Amino acid sequence: MEINDRQNPYKAKDTGHQWDGIRELENPPPKWWRIGFHASWIVVLIYCVLYPSIPLLRGSTSGLLGWTQVKEYKESMAEIEKIRSPYEEKIKNMSAREILSNPELSNYTQVSAKVLFGDNCAACHGAGGQGTPGFPVLADDDWLYGETIEDIEEDITLGRTGNMPAHGKTLSKQEIDDVVKYVMQISSGGIYQPGRDVFMGMTEGEAMCFACHGEDARGIEDMGSANLADSIWRFSGTEEGIRDVIIHGVNDTSDPKTIKARMPTFGGKLTPTQIKKLAVYVYRLGSVQNE
Amino acid sequence: MNTFSPSTSKPDDYWHVNTGYETVYAKRINKGRFRTYKWFTASLWLIYFFAPYIRWNGTQAILFDIPGRKFHLFSITLWPQDIWVLSLLLFSMAFTLFAVTTIAGRVFCGFFCFQTVWTDVFTFIEDKLEGAPSKRRRLDKAPWSFQKIRIKTLKHLVWLLIAVLTGVTFAAYFTDVFWLWRAYFRFEAPAAAWITLGIFTSVIYLFAGFLREQVCFWLCPYARIQGVMCDRDTIMPAYDTKRGLSTADKKGDCINCKLCVAVCPTGVDIRKGQAEGCITCGLCIDACNSVMDRLGRPEGLIRYASLRELEEGDNPRIFKKNKILHRPRVLVYLLIILASLSGIVYGLTHTAPVDFKVLHERQPLFVLLSNGNIQNKYILKIINKTGRELDATITVSGPDGITLAGVSNPERIMVGKVMPIPVFVRIAPGNIERENTPVRFLLSAAGADGREIRSEYNSMFIAPEKAKQRKEKN
Helix, strand or coil: CCCCCCCCCCCCCEEEEEECCEEEECCCCCHHHHHHHHHHHHHHHHHHHHCCCCECCCCECCCCCCCCHHHHHHHHHHHHHHHHHHHHHHHHCCCHHHHHHCHHHHHHHHHHCHHHHHHHCHHHHCCCCCCECCECCCCCCCCCCCCCHHHHHHHHHHCEECCECCCCCCCCHHHHHHHHHHHHHHCCCCCCHHHHHHHCCCCCCCCCHHHHHCCCCCCCCCCCCCCCCCCCCCCCCCHHHHHHHHHHCECCCCCCCCECCEECCCCCCCCHHHHHHHHHHHHCCCCCCCC | CCCCCCCCCCCCCCCCCCCCCCCCCCCCCCCCHHHHHHHHHHHCHHHHHHHHHCEECCEECEEEECCCCEEEECCEEECHHHHHHHHHHHHHHHHHHHHHHHHHCCHHHHHHCHHHHHHHHHHHHHHHHHCCHHHHHHHHHCCCCHHHHHHHHHHHHHHHHHHHHHHHHHHHCCCCHHHHHHHHHCCCCCHHHHHHHHHHHHHHHHHHHHHCHHHHHHHCHHHHHHHHCCCCCCCEEEECHHHHCCCCCCCCCCCCCCHHHHHCCCCCCHHHCCCCCCCCCCHHHHHHHHHHHHHCCCCCCEEEECHHHHHHCCCCCCCCCCCHHHCHHHHHHHHHHHHHHHHHHHHHHCCCCEEEEEEECCCCCCEECCCCCEEEEEEEEEEECCCCCEEEEEEEECCCCCEEECCCCCEEECECCCEEEEEEEEECHHHCCCCEEEEEEEEEEECCCCCEEEEEEEEEEECCHHHHHHHHHC
């Protein structure tokens, strides 16, 4: 069956294929489609020449532009460094306290030290300095070794290892019960006299708690001893937890069940500038004093 | 390649589709009502070319500052936060388009669309350089000669010039126009500027120079969706079949001169009824009227008419006489346009001089202080949109004994920078009744005209469950 003009107004080539009386003509696709098609493969060709594209046994063709992901990464890192360098330059010769008093640099430090904190501190102290069981909260205003920025800088540089002897063998059960009661009450202002006597070493066990925690039980910063009279607990505020600390001590090698608490030294691991930045960051986590 | 000329096309009875293998050689008549309208509406695009050069307070009046994430419109600066104003603008423009299409068909396509306007200018240049359709057709078929090369080169150079100008102008909306021109000429322009220019130039050259009506046929989505907006009361260029049909007995007004087809830039034969290719530019009306005038017959054999008018002899109606709800869609479109326009006006007149946001610290949600108080940390984010530095005082209100620390009142707020200020709110546990207590931050500063700038932000103070228990015990 021939196709007449009405059915084939453009005189397209007849392929000769025929199914159920329907003949197949070779009508071309729309022109815009053809343009798009050819433009596509031309772009692909240009891309292949300019960029790494053809896989070889080792690696791939490098492309005329010599582009690599690593290079691009390094370039953008260099860009960031360029923005940071004027600030870093200034910070290098300033003390942490001076940085703190300059709003712009202090803000810069707080933003840029976030990564440092995440890499070095957050594993124990939490991403926001909220602390984890056994590791102190950094976002509050309680500092075992002093709350000045210099103290914090020293904490990071030298690390801290607190010591409390285990009293499980030296104190009687009654003495321990008394001193636990005393420590629990003192936070809310009450004084439990029998416990106070144990605390002051006036009983048989000669505990001498006051020697480290102070006669007022508020701790001594030079020793890093905990303030027992405030509402913040270094380890646990429950009766069970307090008893545990008194019996086994902290970092007392003579007692195998002692609580291990060690803040590592960062002096050799981080540069002084990095430590300075971290000190500012930690200081501003929550210990701002003005009201 | 087949060349297609509407005036010589043979079979009239099949549905003719031009997929781009036929070049439309449209005749240009440079007189006529719609021709004048077209030049007028096309000239509105001159604003596009000149607007970047307008200065305002020493900077470019209209500037989309993408790196700075700001949009300057004369004295108004829109921040990303105000983007809803821009989207409302687009929204109202879209609905204006819908309303206009419902009332009068593809007015946008025929008179305002950049594709139509640029194609019109390109074919105008073609017509001036190569002559009338018959000459153009002959030139295209002729073998290459010096004359042909000269004409063609000139034409393509002018086209490219227009395309480049359009591209530069577009890029100029995103950076300083004078700096951009210098950068292009010194080959110092950033890659983004070159890419923008390259894409614009090639697309305009290709679309307006070669694809032309094919863009309207196959590429433009708007052309596809207009069908649903038109109904029997939509007026658009139409051939009055009753008046022109009786060609057989020589009594009809149509003399089959096919001038209406010859002038059509999309190659449509309007006499066959509504066509998908018809961009309602009205050039066929001009052509037909010129013939009717010469024949001494009344104009309007082809005219703007609705289907109802043609079939029932009814007058066109935008709503309907006495019965306004007959075409609720027009009303609804108009209401939506009105609503979005009032939104824009509100947005432009009420953009706050200061953007004040307070973000609650998530880690930790709260901290117990040594004196037993509970502390929450917040980050203040303040954007100063006033154009000069502000001294802002920030206070907080909430339960009894609430204190704010970490903010040095007054806080100096720089222009155009977001400086996060971490602050601490402290409340004694005895004053907190719930885990979540609403607190309100208040920023106040003296504005330029002496009026106080105030901005409030409501947030939450989060306390541990224990605080609640302790209070119950006491």
